[in-house]
Amino acid sequence: MTTRVLAAGDHFVLNRLFIDALRAETPGGLEFSELTLPWPVEPFGRVAEVDEASGTEDRLIEALRGIQVCVTQMAPLTRRVLEAAPDLRLFGVSRGGPVNANLDAATEHGVAVCFAPGRNAGATAEHTLGLILAAVRRIPQTHGELVAGRWRGDYYRYDDVGIELLGGTVGLVGCGAVGRRVARAAAALGSRVLVHDPYLDDLGDLAGIAEPVTLDELLARAQIVSLHARATPETAGMIGAAEIAAMRPGSIIVNCARGTLLDYDAVCDAVESGHLFGAAFDVFPEEPIPAGSRLLTTPNIIVTPHLAGASKQTAANAARIIAEDVGRHLRGEPLRHCANPEVLKARHR
Known part of the structure; x- marks a missing residue:
C-alpha cells in the first residue's frame, strides 16, 4: 500500500x-x-x-x-x-x-x-561557546575598530581586558542537551563548571565535570553565566535586575536559549554601569530587534539574529x-x- x-x-x-x-x-x-x-x-x-x-x-x-x-x-x-x-x-x-x-x-x-x-543541540552549544569567547575577548568590537582604521592597542589596558576560560568559572542555568555540551566544552578548556537545573536528578556523564548548585550560588560564583533553560511560565523573567546585581562584578551573561528568560533592560543598565563586563545574545523578547533598541547601542553587548542552531x-x-x-x-x-x-x-x- x-x-x-x-x-x-x-x-x-x-x-x-x-x-x-x-x-x-x-x-x-x-x-x-x-x-x-x-x-x-x-x-x-x-x-x-x-x-x-x-x-x-x-x-x-x-x-x-x-x-x-x-x-x-x-x-x-x-x-x-x-x-x-x-x-x-x-x-x-x-x-x-x-x-x-x-x-x-x-x-x-x-x-x-x-x-x-x-x-540543534550541537550547533547551539558551539554558538554559545563562540559568543562566550567573543564577549570575554571583545572580538567583534576590536574587529570593528580595526576595519574602521583604528589600531586600538589601548584595549590592552588591564581594566579593558577580559578573562580566560582556563581557570575561570562558568555557570549554566539549565542542563539539557545544549547545556550539557557547553559544560563539557568549558571543562575541556579548563573552566570550573557550575550548573543549576531544578529538574536535574543525576549529573550522569557530567559527574566529576560539573557541580550542581542553587541559582543564588551560581550567580555569586560564576564569571560567565550562560542560560539554557526552557521557556515556561516558571522561567519567564527568571534573571531580572536583582539576579544581575547578584552576579560578580566584571562578569558576562550569555543567552542562546529563549528571550523570555531575561530582563534585557537590566542587562543594559549593568553593562553601562560597568557592573557587567559584557553580554552576548542570540535570542530576544521581540524578534527582529526593534530599531532603537538599547541592545543595538549599548557598548560591549554582542547580538546575533537567532541563528545559534543554523x-x-x-x-x-x-x-x-x-x-x-x-x-x-x-x-x-x-x-x-x-x-x-x-x-x-x-x-x-
Missing part, C-alpha cells in the same frame, strides 16, 4: 533532506509531493491560532489533499487546516517543539504530531529524527517523540 507524503520544507530544512531521510528509513511504499515555504527568506510569524509558522493555511490545505503524512519545520497546522485534511494521520515538525501545531485540534482529529528534540548538521538531524518517527508510524510502532500521545492510545483501544 502506498502512503502519500507531503514534504513541506523551507530554505533551511530542504525538501530533499526530508525525502532522502524518509527513503533511507522507509525504502518503498511512499509517494511524495512537495511544498516549499518561504522561511527564512521571509520571517516566521503567527498564522491563525499557531505561532512561529511560515506559509499560509490556504497553500497548506491545497497541498494536503489526499496526504496521510506531512513532514515540515514551519507549516501551520491550524484547526482550519485539520478540518480540510481528513486523510492526514501524522504531522512531523522538525524542530525542538511543535509550536506551529494546534495540538488540541490535532488530537480531536486523530492526527499524531511528532517533533525533533535535540536536533548548521547543515542541524537541518540533516531534523529531517532524520522526523523520518525515524515516520518509519515507526508506518510499521505500527510507538512514536519516540510524540507531542500528543493520547492519539496513539485512542488508536489502539
Whole structure:
C-alpha cells in the first residue's frame, strides 16, 4: 500500500533532506509531493491560532489533499487546516517543539504530531561557546575598530581586558542537551563548571565535570553565566535586575536559549554601569530587534539574529529524527517523540 507524503520544507530544512531521510528509513511504499515555504527568506510569524509558522493555511490545505503524512519545520497546522485534511494521520515538525501545531485540534482529529528534540543541540552549544569567547575577548568590537582604521592597542589596558576560560568559572542555568555540551566544552578548556537545573536528578556523564548548585550560588560564583533553560511560565523573567546585581562584578551573561528568560533592560543598565563586563545574545523578547533598541547601542553587548542552531548538521538531524518517527508510524510502532500521545492510545483501544 502506498502512503502519500507531503514534504513541506523551507530554505533551511530542504525538501530533499526530508525525502532522502524518509527513503533511507522507509525504502518503498511512499509517494511524495512537495511544498516549499518561504522561511527564512521571509520571517516566521503567527498564522491563525499557531505561532512561529511560515506559509499560509490556504497553500497548506491545497497541498494536503489526499496526504496521510506531512513532514515540515514551519507549516501551520491550524484547526482550519485539520478540518480540510481528513486523510492526514501524522504531522512531523522538525524542530525542538511543535509550536506551529494546534495540538488540541490535532488530537480531536486523530492526527499524531511528532517533533525533533535535540536536533540543534550541537550547533547551539558551539554558538554559545563562540559568543562566550567573543564577549570575554571583545572580538567583534576590536574587529570593528580595526576595519574602521583604528589600531586600538589601548584595549590592552588591564581594566579593558577580559578573562580566560582556563581557570575561570562558568555557570549554566539549565542542563539539557545544549547545556550539557557547553559544560563539557568549558571543562575541556579548563573552566570550573557550575550548573543549576531544578529538574536535574543525576549529573550522569557530567559527574566529576560539573557541580550542581542553587541559582543564588551560581550567580555569586560564576564569571560567565550562560542560560539554557526552557521557556515556561516558571522561567519567564527568571534573571531580572536583582539576579544581575547578584552576579560578580566584571562578569558576562550569555543567552542562546529563549528571550523570555531575561530582563534585557537590566542587562543594559549593568553593562553601562560597568557592573557587567559584557553580554552576548542570540535570542530576544521581540524578534527582529526593534530599531532603537538599547541592545543595538549599548557598548560591549554582542547580538546575533537567532541563528545559534543554523548548521547543515542541524537541518540533516531534523529531517532524520522526523523520518525515524515516520518509519515507526508506518510499521505500527510507538512514536519516540510524540507531542500528543493520547492519539496513539485512542488508536489502539
